[in-house]
């Protein structure tokens with residue numbers, strides 16, 4: 001049991017570090033907090049599964065991520081929502097779409113370099129065993 005808690009603690013530390021790296025990049029600031037309906041009144045009519053980097057940090061602390069894959073799934077959700085809501089028809093929409101793709105690619109690139117596949121496999125085994 002202790003070994004399992006040690007593994008999950010290490011995962012939380014790793015994921016906070018990844019989020020901090022993404023949060024330091026100014027071009028990802030628009031993904032930092034939930035979309036404000038003041039700015040986009042129809043946003044939550046269109047986007048049914050909103051996600052943002054601040055919510056992800058809370059989810060880490062709530063022990064909502066048992067694997068790095070589930071963390072990446074939420075990053076992909078942020079990207080998908082941005083592509084869905086922001087059409088490729090205006091410079092503003094294109095800029096958001098570009099940054100959404102950069103967010104996803106950057107997160108995947110960090111994990112490719114910093115995440116040990118063995119460690120991720122150990123996390124997945126933990127999920128399977130529970």
Ligand SMILES: O=C(C1CCC1)N1C[C@@H]2C[C@H]3C[C@@H](O)[C@@H](O)[C@]2(C1)O3
Nearest residue numbers: 030031035036039040082085086096
């Ligand atoms: O999709 C997003 C965010 C980017 C990733 C989440 N928004 C929808 C609105 C449209 C556009 C301009 C502002 O109205 C601002 O509120 C938003 C925020 O950007």
